Amino acid sequence: MTLLVAEDLHKAFGPTPALVGAGLSIGAGEIVAIMGPSGSGKSTLLHCLAGILRPDRGTVRYQDVDLGSLSDGKRSELRRTEFGFVFQFGQLVPELTCLENVALPLRLAGLKRRDAESRAVEGLARLEVADVAGKRPGETSGGQGQRVAVARALVTSPKVIFADEPTGALDSLNGERVMTLFLGAVRASGTAVVLVTHEPRVAAYADREVVVRDGRSREVERAG
Numbered sequence: 537m538t539l540l541v542a543e544d545l546h547k548a549f550g551p552t553p554a555l556v557g558a559g560l561s562i563g564a565g566e567i568v569a570i571m572g573p574s575g576s577g578k579s580t581l582l583h584c585l586a587g588i589l590r591p592d593r594g595t596v597r598y599q600d601v602d603l604g605s606l607s608d609g610k611r612s613e614l615r616r617t618e619f620g621f622v623f624q625f626g627q628l629v630p631e632l633t634c635l636e637n638v639a640l641p642l643r644l645a646g647l648k649r650r651d652a653e654s655r656a657v658e659g660l661a662r663l664e665v666a667d668v669a670g671k672r673p674g675e676t677s678g679g680q681g682q683r684v685a686v687a688r689a690l691v692t693s694p695k696v697i698f699a700d701e702p703t704g705a706l707d708s709l710n711g712e713r714v715m716t717l718f719l720g721a722v723r724a725s726g727t728a729v730v731l732v733t734h735e736p737r738v739a740a741y742a743d744r745e746v747v748v749r750d751g752r753s754r755e756v757e758r759a760g
């Protein structure tokens with residue numbers, strides 16, 4: 537089943553064209569890597585797919601709903617309820633403990649503190665960072681922090697997780713560990729992932745690979 541489809545996306549920032557006819561489709565539970573050189577339009581494509589950026593032209597449909605037809609409020613509600621996000625760094629709230637960070641999306645969804653925190657504990661354990669629950673993000677290692685960020689993205693059971701260079705700030709050993717735990721968790725829950733990366737080793741974890749170059753996208757045929 538196709539979950540998310542983007543067609544003929546165009547986006548410019550002033551005189552700078554970022555996307556000139558890019559597209560991508562992703563099925564339920566599928567993991568798609570977006571590769572390409574720096575400045576090629578990968579993040580812009582991800583932001584359009586996730587309804588964070590409005591394309592100048594082209595459409596993004598999520599489960600047959602045109603994101604462009606939704607009000608800003610409806611679009612942010614969709615992001616909150618259906619999508620999860622993992623960025624390179626800095627997405628955790630520094631004043632909250634790791635446990636509170638993971639519980640936060642559930643608290644915002646209206647869960648009682650006790651229920652939110654017990655699910656957050658499970659989420660931290662699944663990413664093997666239960667031991668940092670009481671620490672603030674600044675007191676954890678980079679790899680632990682990214683595992684907490686992944687736990688937070690997964691805790692609402694989203695249909696799609698958008699990950700922009702989630703291991704970009706980590707050394708390759710820690711990056712690999714985070715990626716293995718991340719993708720193990722999404723495979724178990726059937727969550728689709730749109731994963732921006734420039735590392736072939738990270739892209740190798742995906743089911744499909746799309747390359748963005750000069751604002752255009754193309755599916756990569758894989759051997760085997």
Ligand code: ADP
Pocket residue numbers: 549552553554572573574575576577578579580581
């Ligand atoms: P990538 O993720 O592949 O590195 P981006 O999508 O971030 O590429 O950027 C594509 C192009 O659009 C680049 O030239 C970048 O500088 C430009 N760009 C992206 N976001 C903005 C923005 N908010 N304002 C101005 N230019 C931007």
Ligand code: ADP
Pocket residue numbers: 575579700701
């Ligand atoms: P990435 O490393 O994933 O390509 P960037 O560092 O390019 O991310 O972009 C981070 C944020 O800054 C994004 O929200 C992007 O839209 C914005 N951005 C990127 N390039 C520019 C630019 N030239 N001017 C202003 N904002 C930009």
